[in-house]
Amino acid sequence: MARTRPLKVAVLGCGVVGTEVVRRLHGAGAEWAGRVGAPVEIAGVAVRDLARPRDAGIDPALWTDDPLALVKRDDIDIVVELLGGVEPARSLVVTALEHGASVVSANKALLAEHGPSLHGTAAEQGVDLFYEAAVAAAVPLLRPLRESLGGDDVTRVTGIVNGTTNYILDRMTRTGSGFEPALREAVEQGFAEADPTADVSGADAAAKAVILTALAFRTRLDPADVYLEGITEVTATDVADARSRDRVVKLVAMLERAVGREEVLVRVHPAMVARTHPLAGVGGADNAVLVETAAAGPLLFRGAGAGGAPTAGAVLGDLVTAARRRLLGHRETVPPVVVPGHVRPMADLRTRYHLGIDVADPAEALAEVAVVLRTHGLRTDSVRRRRAESGRDRLVLETSVVREADLLAALASIATLPSVAAPPRLLRLIDPVDGLGDE
Amino acid sequence: MARTRPLKVAVLGCGVVGTEVVRRLHGAGAEWAGRVGAPVEIAGVAVRDLARPRDAGIDPALWTDDPLALVKRDDIDIVVELLGGVEPARSLVVTALEHGASVVSANKALLAEHGPSLHGTAAEQGVDLFYEAAVAAAVPLLRPLRESLGGDDVTRVTGIVNGTTNYILDRMTRTGSGFEPALREAVEQGFAEADPTADVSGADAAAKAVILTALAFRTRLDPADVYLEGITEVTATDVADARSRDRVVKLVAMLERAVGREEVLVRVHPAMVARTHPLAGVGGADNAVLVETAAAGPLLFRGAGAGGAPTAGAVLGDLVTAARRRLLGHRETVPPVVVPGHVRPMADLRTRYHLGIDVADPAEALAEVAVVLRTHGLRTDSVRRRRAESGRDRLVLETSVVREADLLAALASIATLPSVAAPPRLLRLIDPVDGLGDE
Secondary structure: OOOOOOOOEEEEEEHHHHHHHHHOOOOOHHHHHHOOOEEEEEEEEEEEHHHHHHHHOHHHHHEEOOOHHHHOOOOOOOEEEEEOOOOOOHHHHHHHOOOOOOEEEOOOHHHHHHHHHHHHHHHHOOOOOOOOOHHOOOOOOOHHHHOOOOOOOEEEEEEEEEEEHHHHHHHHHHHOOOHHOOOOOOOHHOOOOOOOHHHHHHHHHHEEEEHHHHHHOOEEEHHHEEEEOOOOOOOOHHHHHHHOEEEEEEEEEEEEEEEOOOOOEEEEEEEEEEOOOOOOOOOOEEEEEEEEEOOOEEEEEEEOOOOOOOOOOOOHHHHHHHHHHHHHHOOOOOOOOOEEEEEOOOOEEEEOOOEEEEEEEEEHHHHHHHHHHHHOOOOOEEEEEOOOOOOEEEEEEOOOOOHHHHHHHHHHHHHHOEEEOOOOOOEEOOOOOOOEEEE | OOOOEEEEEEEOOOHHHHHHHHHHHHOHHHHHHHHHOOOEEEEEEEOOOOOOOOOOOOOOOHHEHHHHHHHOOOOEEEHHHOOOOOOHHHHHHHHHHOOOOOEEEEEEHHHHHHHHHHHHHHHHHHHEEEEHHHOOOOOOOOOHHHHHHOOOEEEEEEEEOOHHHHHHHHHHHHHHOOOOHHHHHHHHHHHHHOOHHHHOOOHHHHHHHHHHHHHHOOOEEEEHHHHEOOOOOOHHHHHHHHHHEEEEEEEEEEEEEEOOOOOEEEEEEEEEEOOOOOOOOOOOEEEEEEEOOOOOOOEEEEEOOOOHHHHHHHHHHHHHHHHHHOOOOOOOOOOOOOEEEEEOOOOHHEEEEEEEEOOOOOHHHHHHOOOOOHHOOOOOOEEEEEEOOOOOOOEEEEEEOOOOHHHHHHHHHHOOOOOOOOOOOEEEEEOOOOOOOOO
């Protein structure tokens, strides 16, 4: 390796993650030379407000409020984009790639909406675009999907990929509280932002599902292709229903494809997860992703889904890989073959369902509901009756594997039954995984 | 990419894994072209006994019993080594590398003993050497350690990396049986080989620990540097002791290094793992590895640790990566900086311990043991008395964090106490991990 000049890194954005990245990079030249093969140097850090006092220990001359000028510099090897949101991040990343820099990003919204075109620009320029931190922060997931599983066929991915909603649902499970108090606690504890809409609506998880679909199935989706249901409607009664069936309510992102088929079905919604499923025990703000494949079988990846240091760890891993490749002059990549996706409609989903039905007269309702289900050709695996927290009698049913459209049709009829007190609540079930030998 | 001639693959060894690799590669040229960027073709499969009938569906002319001639061929791009054992695998891999082929191996014994020199040969030749399948089979672990965590500092790795011993201990836990009946069942069920010595002695796990140490700590060890204790001495009483403390007995491989320190301590032994630790629930023949780092925090990787299809999946992932790199002409690597390790002696281990002591007179023994421990400056966190399966009274102690040498000295004294009926049993404890939010 003839080259000995340091690799120069520009950092865009210096919030919690950026500060951690700068801190870990700064003044550790010798150590980074050992990891990378050459020293790594911070060439500039772009921030919104230069006036704000910062204590990252770096030369004040490195701060700038002109990110565009920074990414246009000829001497920048790698741009680390930590701005979040689509613009100006997209324009800056495109400019950086066009100026020959490799890019490391933690920006899920950007990658979900513009991943394929950014990959195209990177491939044209012969530079790298990495974004391990964009999904499940610290958990090494994207590189394993792209490389380690490159010779296998992924059939299904089931993930808890949003720490905020997992924290809220975990609190609801532990305390029996409703959604609002648990959300307030999450905000107070710093696990939710002041405006938690992107998290609780499931939109954040949907963006991650789009990124995972591209890597797992080499299929391109728009975020709008993802079936989306957030957690704002999850009640203490749902959580209690789940407990009564040895389940927990989790917000899951789920990607499925039959081997050899082009169609994918990608969804984000609260689900009742069996206690013995490996995702059920994932508490707090952790993330975990179960990847099922034709050859390898089920694989579980689990770790911190957010936080400055964990996210910075993932960013720096990408940075080391990009730096090594740059040093070796590896500027070409096999562009990921990502084809536009054929999306299976949610109405075609076939799975098992939980139905929670508040009833005026349990015996009467049981008979009437059974008739409706039979009329629609649907079968239940179990029915239990319990006294809900509201004081009402409640039927808790678990169906066999049925088609969602058929079930929705039946539910419309059930809602009109005189013995039924309120529209039934539907939650999809996630049952234990074959082949993960849990105790 | 100008090149369109197929990449040619030689497979050495065609047992369970080899058959699966050949089956998945064969006749799927178009699909592999999509994964790799060019067709992939089997150029030859070396087996020991040509006379044995085989049904892998490939051209009979591809079979050979001369692996040396196969790896010397000029047209071979990638050699997949699935022979196991050190020789002739080592010579064949060296010859393959020297003839310019990249090598994918699943051979932990080979990599543990000769990894650094094989990496040296590969680097000189500008070819790749990958071996994801050598540790935890299907679980993507080595590539994440090498790349995704390349910007982080691993502080500890705790793994269940041997499926046979995990199966045996799992059976003992579930049935209450002793080691011998559980071993027999494992052999009958195909989870243990007829000669299970390498597994039950811990040697197989130790080889994997050496490979993990090189990747996690960039430190080179000999297998003899690993403290080694197998599971042959684990008794039904140990398992019952563990249950009485809400723990399970697992064979773990554990690698530790303080950040910034050169010294490593690497050990393989049965341990009493707290039920709430993420490794405790790993049943059957599964593998799971917990990686703790400075930035990312605890990360869990879990999946099938053995079996034809899972191992083949990992091999094919390496094959795809090696093929892509070959196609792009990426023949240089940053050689992993692996320095000879300074091994901390086991006597310096500081951890918590379980002591199980069969006693003649519980009250008397308790007093005497307490005196001995105090004399050695050791503290216990808890003592319980229980009636062992043998009918004897038994003291079950958990110590505070103490130094192993101090504890062993105390145990020598305890063994001579008149109130103590047999030499005390020592097992090291593994407590829950901070930062994995288990429910």
